[in-house]
Amino acid sequence: MKKLLLILATLVFALTYLPSRVTAAPTVKVSPKSIEVNVGETCVFNVLVELSSGTIQEVVIDVTGFPSGSVLEASIINQRDRKYEAQVDMKIDQPGTYTLTFKIDVTYKDGKTTVTKTVTETVVVKVIKKEVEVL
Numbered sequence: 001m002k003k004l005l006l007i008l009a010t011l012v013f014a015l016t017y018l019p020s021r022v023t024a025a026p027t028v029k030v031s032p033k034s035i036e037v038n039v040g041e042t043c044v045f046n047v048l049v050e051l052s053s054g055t056i057q058e059v060v061i062d063v064t065g066f067p068s069g070s071v072l073e074a075s076i077i078n079q080r081d082r083k084y085e086a087q088v089d090m091k092i093d094q095p096g097t098y099t100l101t102f103k104i105d106v107t108y109k110d111g112k113t114t115v116t117k118t119v120t121e122t123v124v125v126k127v128i129k130k131e132v133e134v135l
Contacts, residue, residue: 024052026106030121038130042091045123046077047104049084054110059084065100066125069093095129 029048037043049059061074071091078085084106092098102121107114 024054024110026051026056026108026117026119028104028106028119028121030102030104030123032123034124034126036126036128037092039095039127040091040093042089043125045088045090045102047084047086047088047102049104049106051082051108051110053082054108055081056084056106056108057114058105058107059086060105061086061088062103062105063088063090063100064103065098066090066092067094067096067098090125092125092127095127098125098127099123100125 027048027050029046031046031048035043035045047059047061049056056079063072066072070093071089073089074086075089076084076086088102090100100123102123104119104121105116106119107116109115
């Protein structure tokens with residue numbers, strides 16, 4: 001009987017106290033996962049961060065893996081309490097296949113708790129040199 005009461009008390013504790021202490025983790029998506037562009041063309045990546053509860057405080061996007069001389073621009077498209085959308089434009093002038101790493105730090109507040117979570121997404125960019133036909 002004591003064992004049954006202990007199990008019941010543990011279950012009640014787990015169902016009532018713990019959910020209020022667990023914060024909702026953000027979902028992060030970078031798209032497209034793979035893209036092919038010509039040398040000098042701009043490739044566009046969309047970054048979406050969503051929370052099921054709480055408020056997004058800050059999003060930091062760090063992109064690595066592109067060659068030197070590339071042009072990289074980021075802009076916020078939409079920013080609300082639970083949704084953050086950004087666009088990253090990149091122009092690469094050297095042909096080749098590049099694996100880019102998007103390291104996204106999301107700081108959010110859920111209740112009184114402030115949490116920072118880092119998510120890493122990988123995308124592949126294939127830059128081709130457009131062949132010109134000489135007539």
